[in-house]
Amino acid sequence: MNSKNKETLSSPGRFGFLTEPARSVLLILNFTIVFHNGEKPSRNLTVKKNMKPQLPDSRNENILIHVNGELLPREDAKISVFDSLVQGGDGVWEGLRVYNGKIFALDAHLDRLMDSAHAMAFANIPTREAVKKAIFETLEANGMRDGVHIRLTLSRGKKVTSSMDARVNQYGTTLIVIAEWKPPIYSKSGVRLITSAIRRNPPQCVDSKIHHNNLINNILAKIEANVAGVDDAIMLDIQGYVSETNATNIFLIKRGHILTSHADSCLPGITRGMVISIAREAGIPLTERNVSLTEVYTADEVFTTGTVGELSPVLEVDGRKIGDEDIGPVTTRLQKLYAERTANEGEPLP
Numbered sequence: 086m087n088s089k090n091k092e093t094l095s096s097p098g099r100f101g102f103l104t105e106p107a108r109s110v111l112l113i114l115n116f117t118i119v120f121h122n123g124e125k126p127s128r129n130l131t132v133k134k135n136m137k138p139q140l141p142d143s144r145n146e147n148i149l150i151h152v153n154g155e156l157l158p159r160e161d162a163k164i165s166v167f168d169s170l171v172q173g174g175d176g177v178w179e180g181l182r183v184y185n186g187k188i189f190a191l192d193a194h195l196d197r198l199m200d201s202a203h204a205m206a207f208a209n210i211p212t213r214e215a216v217k218k219a220i221f222e223t224l225e226a227n228g229m230r231d232g233v234h235i236r237l238t239l240s241r242g243k244k245v246t247s248s249m250d251a252r253v254n255q256y257g258t259t260l261i262v263i264a265e266w267k268p269p270i271y272s273k274s275g276v277r278l279i280t281s282a283i284r285r286n287p288p289q290c291v292d293s294k295i296h297h298n299n300l301i302n303n304i305l306a307k308i309e310a311n312v313a314g315v316d317d318a319i320m321l322d323i324q325g326y327v328s329e330t331n332a333t334n335i336f337l338i339k340r341g342h343i344l345t346s347h348a349d350s351c352l353p354g355i356t357r358g359m360v361i362s363i364a365r366e367a368g369i370p371l372t373e374r375n376v377s378l379t380e381v382y383t384a385d386e387v388f389t390t391g392t393v394g395e396l397s398p399v400l401e402v403d404g405r406k407i408g409d410e411d412i413g414p415v416t417t418r419l420q421k422l423y424a425e426r427t428a429n430e431g432e433p434l435p
């Protein structure tokens with residue numbers, strides 16, 4: 086703050102007609118304005134203009150992205166500023182993986198995408214065949230057959246004016262297919278978690294059974310994890326039971342018994358569903374019920390599930406070590422059984 090302003094405001098001078106408390110308020114206001122005008126260094130992380138961003142995988146520099154029927158280089162792949170995604174996060178999405186020439190659980194992901202779009206009352210939802218075609222074309226155009234993650238997004242589409250009102254959507258939905266070279270994102274040796282202060286939405290707020298793009302509460306939870314220097318954050322439900330992490334579902338094992346939260350506030354993850362059926366087929370006892378944080382801290386093993394990271398062992402939660410720090414036997418067994426599925430199942434690419 087500049088010293089001239091400080092003198093003028095903190096001493097009577099030309100503001101002498103004001104009372105002492107009024108001058109103090111003015112001083113604080115002045116400080117705030119100066120702060121927001123940027124004289125103080127910003128604590129935000131920014132990318133400098135013209136600086137080349139570092140991609141996690143440089144092979145993704147020249148990928149083609151499908152936007153409403155067009156395959157475009159990543160820098161040209163854009164949607165309108167009037168799109169419902171920009172206006173209100175009004176979209177639904179899926180994350181899929183390609184293993185060895187096959188898209189894993191494609192039908193389950195398309196079912197969830199269609200159900201989400203229908204629950205959101207989107208008009209002109211593309212057919213499953215049209216969405217599949219867009220995915221296949223994107224993979225083909227990029228020469229991708231393995232080690233790939235697909236982010237599939239369907240928005241309510243472009244509006245004719247800024248608005249929350251779905252009646253001003255006159256163009257039909259917007260479909261985006263981003264396929265990137267991306268191995269499972271979490272370290273094979275395990276992840277560390279904290280518990281977030283942000284609760285997962287209960288169905289009476291926004292139903293997690295809709296896989297929507299309104300991800301602010303998950304993003305805030307992830308920021309807490311970043312600040313704490315760990316991988317992700319556990320989100321509790323509105324009653325204080327464990328729901329899931331900001332990006333994955335969560336399981337724990339106590340004396341050979343697997344526990345996982347009801348899919349009331351968490352996303353009913355496709356990997357979660359698969360792990361439940363794998364465990365049941367393998368004869369490992371599994372119960373879906375309310376799970377408390379104490380049960381997580383004192384579990385023998387904890388792991389998370391999700392398409393983007395598969396099955397990831399959890400080593401630590403809120404500073405408590407989980408089990409004996411090695412990847413536990415039940416987690417290892419389930420990881421192996423899941424890997425057998427991803428190697429053998431899936432929709433073959435044309």
Ligand SMILES: Cc1ncc(COP(=O)(O)O)c(C=O)c1O
Pocket residue numbers: 180303329330331332333334352353354355356357390391392393
């Ligand atoms: C909040 C959240 N939980 C869990 C998952 C895992 O779901 P899936 O196994 O279907 O990838 C996701 C994936 O999008 C997610 O966003």
